[in-house]
Amino acid sequence: xxxxxxxxxxxxxxxxxxxxxxxxxxxxxxxxxxxxxxxxxxxxxxxxxxxxxxxxxxxxxxxxxxxxxxxxxxxxxxxxxxxxxxxxxxxxxxxxxxxxxxxxxxxxxxxxxxxxxxxxxxxxxxxxxxxxxxxxxxxxxxxxxxxxxxxxxxxxxxxxxxxxxxxxxxxxxxxxxxxxxxxxxxxxxxxxxxxxxxxxxxxxxxxxxxxxxxxxxxxxxxxxxxxxxxxxxxxxxxxxxxxxxxxxxxxxxxxxxxxxxxxxxxxxxxxxxxxxxxxxxxxxxxxxxx
Amino acid sequence: xxxxxxxxxxxxxxxxxxxxxxxxxxxxxxxxxxxxxxxxxxxxxxxxxxxxxxxxxxxxxxxxxxxxxxxxxxxxxxxxxxxxxxxxxxxxxxxxxxxxxxxxxxxxxxxxxxxxxxxxxxxxxxxxxxxxx
Numbered sequence: 001x002x003x004x005x006x007x008x009x010x011x012x013x014x015x016x017x018x019x020x021x022x023x024x025x026x027x028x029x030x031x032x033x034x035x036x037x038x039x040x041x042x043x044x045x046x047x048x049x050x051x052x053x054x055x056x057x058x059x060x061x062x063x064x065x066x067x068x069x070x071x072x073x074x075x076x077x078x079x080x081x082x083x084x085x086x087x088x089x090x091x092x093x094x095x096x097x098x099x100x101x102x103x104x105x106x107x108x109x110x111x112x113x114x115x116x117x118x119x120x121x122x123x124x125x126x127x128x129x130x131x132x133x134x135x136x137x138x139x140x141x142x143x144x145x146x147x148x149x150x151x152x153x154x155x156x157x158x159x160x161x162x163x164x165x166x167x168x169x170x171x172x173x174x175x176x177x178x179x180x181x182x183x184x185x186x187x188x189x190x191x192x193x194x195x196x197x198x199x200x201x202x203x204x205x206x207x208x209x210x211x212x213x214x215x216x217x218x219x220x221x222x223x224x225x226x227x228x229x230x231x232x233x234x235x236x237x238x239x240x241x242x243x244x245x246x247x248x249x250x251x252x253x254x255x256x257x258x259x260x261x262x263x264x265x266x267x268x269x270x271x272x273x274x275x276x277x278x279x280x281x282x283x284x285x286x287x288x289x290x
Numbered sequence: 291x292x293x294x295x296x297x298x299x300x301x302x303x304x305x306x307x308x309x310x311x312x313x314x315x316x317x318x319x320x321x322x323x324x325x326x327x328x329x330x331x332x333x334x335x336x337x338x339x340x341x342x343x344x345x346x347x348x349x350x351x352x353x354x355x356x357x358x359x360x361x362x363x364x365x366x367x368x369x370x371x372x373x374x375x376x377x378x379x380x381x382x383x384x385x386x387x388x389x390x391x392x393x394x395x396x397x398x399x400x401x402x403x404x405x406x407x408x409x410x411x412x413x414x415x416x417x418x419x420x421x422x423x
Contacts, residue, residue, distance in 0.1 A: 204354045210350070214343060218342065260416075
């Protein structure tokens with residue numbers, strides 16, 4: 001709750017905050033023996049169109065005053081922002097470098113760039129092969145000013161373009177190659193198995209069912225000397241066994257496991273009782289006959 | 291003379307044993323079949339016919355699987371397993387029912403053996419139908 005109130009208060013403060021700007025902006029390029037090569041005045045409203053070029057021993061000097069802008073857009077009193085940066089940005093490769101600047105309490109700022117001793121805040125500017133030029137020159141860097149302040153609106157404005165001498169390219173990580181995606185794996189799966197043609201399946205079924213004929217023939221050939229006790233108890237037992245097989249066939253076709261187990265339990269009790277009766281009768285007949 | 295006679299007799303015997311091996315095997319098989327037919331009771335012959343039937347069915351299924359296809363593999367396994375299981379159950383029934391094995395199976399009467407056989411067969415059929423799909 002308190003943070004929401006604080007944020008709204010901050011936003012309200014910014015809504016009425018003053019804007020920042022620079023005045024008396026000046027950039028000069030001099031060679032190593034202090035002869036002036038180029039001198040321009042810079043402003044935020046009109047950034048320089050032609051890029052400034054530095055050779056490997058030149059010195060670039062930049063100076064400006066930070067001021068508040070009035071509501072009409074005129075320069076007001078001097079301001080000292082809490083953060084002042086100079087940003088060197090290569091739009092083609094995306095490399096950037098940030099150079100912090102020191103602004104005095106009266107708003108004056110100065111920056112000197114000596115190419116004989118380049119600061120570490122410069123981005124790499126590798127030479128880019130350009131077919132129209134004889135010499136390979138790096139891409140121009142966009143130099144812009146970043147001002148940050150608690151009591152003013154922030155400012156990020158382009159000042160000028162700068163072409164630096166060619167440098168070594170940005171170092172690449174030795175393991176960068178392994179962080180790109182590998183080629184896609186294309187699987188080829190085995191085709192699904194299919195049944196053989198119907199004729200062959202029919203012939204196979206016939207071959208497998210042929211032993212039934214053999215069995216019936218053999219059973220017919222055996223001299224039936226056993227008194228098939230076709231008494232009711234034996235018939236009932238045989239019929240119940242047949243019913244069990246029928247139940248299993250029905251389960252194969254339609255029933256579920258729970259149902260077949262339930263019916264099987266009922267049938268099993270009946271079959272066990274009938275079998276007990278039939279077999280004990282047979283056993284007594286056998287022992288009597290012996 | 292003893293020498294040539296002895297050699298001729300021995301050569302004759304040797305000839306019978308050596309060159310007539312095929313008729314000898316034939317004679318052995320015939321006598322085996324004759325003794326089986328005479329000594330086995332018809333009830334055991336019923337069971338033996340059933341065993342032959344099971345063997346033929348299992349062999350036919352196996353040949354089909356090797357020669358043609360094993361595509362519904364679970365069906366082949368179910369059918370072949372039913373042949374094997376039924377053969378085992380029937381063979382054990384035959385050995386328990388045989389009157390010549392009475393001393394080994396004193397506490398298992400033939401009727402009890404048949405009840406075990408029927409129960410085992412039904413359980414086997416249940417598992418086979420489960421796997422047949």
